[in-house]
Amino acid sequence: MSRVLVTGGCGFIGSHLCLALRSAGHAVRVLDDLSSGSEENLAPGAELILGDVADPATASLVMEGVDLCFHLAAIASVERGALDWLGTHRANLTGAITVMDAARARRIPVIYASSAAIYGDAATLPITEDTPPRPLSAYGADKLGCELHARAAGVVHGIPTLGLRFFNVFGPRQDPRSPYSGVISIFCDRLSRGEAVTIHGDGSQTRDFVPVAQVVAALLAAPRAASVMAPVVNVCTGQATSVRMLAEMLEQACGARGAIRHGPPRSGEIRHSIGSPARAGELLGLGAPPDLRDGLGEVLAWLKAGRPGLSPRPVLTPATG
Known part of the structure; x- marks a missing residue:
């Protein structure tokens, strides 16, 4: 049995990962500030330490006695990055560097969440790991920065890492009321309640929707591929689904009729984002x-x-020291 640290373990993806780790018999410690996660999502038997991932003292504290770190804590919102550029940068990039710095004393492997946002509006499809990055948002730029610092962590400090470039992840516990939620959780929530959904533009824009179960499988397999060479892999399906097709599938599943509306296109929206899962395979x-x-x-x-x-009853430990 290993002791595993999961930052952001009360969030959408983190909570699913922690449950899988606990089911496999691992001791799990979670660091979360609950800014977007929920105490109710904490996996049974996991320890929750409330604290800031970008605080060096807190990161050092939670790394004590740990064999492996999954770093998932982030502000995963393009809009929030535009409104609070400096604040999201601190959480997303400073937080990642702080975690890696705390891991270097014992060279603890760090598996971290990157994002398809690093690619921006890719010129060719499917998007492979060799597609040139050209992020169009502060969030994407910070995630690319995480990858660059992970390489420095390996070269300079000998820390094994692996970055997972998540595409459009969806599944249970993705709160449709949250500004960080994706289109699937929002459409499911509204259509299940008999409300209309709005598609921006003609709906022909496509996305690679990844079930959270596939993401957890990638995370659990990642430690064996971590190395000081800082590899990165896409976590995607390779399957294109248009927003219009998605809305129609959910409209049918919910028994709704005439619930799809169209609004003006979003300025700067990426038209197509489909990844290649070959390297992950x-x-x-x-x-x-x-x-x-x-x-x-x-x-x-x-x-x-x-x-x-x-x-409903997590184990709460304040971050002190």
């Missing part, structure tokens, strides 16, 4: 992703059940 041994319809059904079932979390 080679390095992580990932198989075919679950069917999109099955994943949508899980989200709708979670909403119908009242959006349950995982544990």
Whole structure:
């Protein structure tokens, strides 16, 4: 059994990962400031330390006795990055450097979340790991910065890392009321309540929607591929789904009729973002992703059940020292 640190472990992806780690028998410590995560999402038996991931003393404290770190804490909002550029930079890039710096004393491997946002509006599809990065947002720029600092962590300090470039992740516990939520959680919530949804533009823009179960599988497989060479892999399906197709699938699943509206296109929106999962298959041994319809059904079932979390009574430990 290992002791594993998960930053952002009360968030959407982090909570699913922690549950999988606990189910595998690992001791789990979570660092979260609960700015977007919820105490109810804490996996049963996990320890929660409330604190700031960008604070060096806190990062050093939570790294004590740890064998492996999954760094998922971030402000995953392009809009928030535009409104609070400096604040999101501190959480997203300073936070990542702080975690890596705390890991270097014992050379603890760090598996960290990157993002397809580093690619921006890619000129060719599918997007591979060799596609030139050209981020169009502060969030994407910070995630690219995380990758560059991970390489420095390996070259200078000998810290093994691996970065996972998440595409459009969806699944249960992605709060549709949150400004960080994706289109699937928002569409599922509104259509399940009989409300209309608005598509910006004609709906032909496409995305690579990744079930959270596939993301967790990638995270669990990542430690064996971590190295001081700082590899990065796409976490995607390679399957293109238009926003219009998505809305129609959910409209049918919810028994809605005439619930799709169209609004003006969003300025600067990326038209197509489809990744290649080939390298993830080679390095992580990932198989075919679950069917999109099955994943949508899980989200709708979670909403119908009242959006349950995982544990109503987390173990709370304040960050001190």
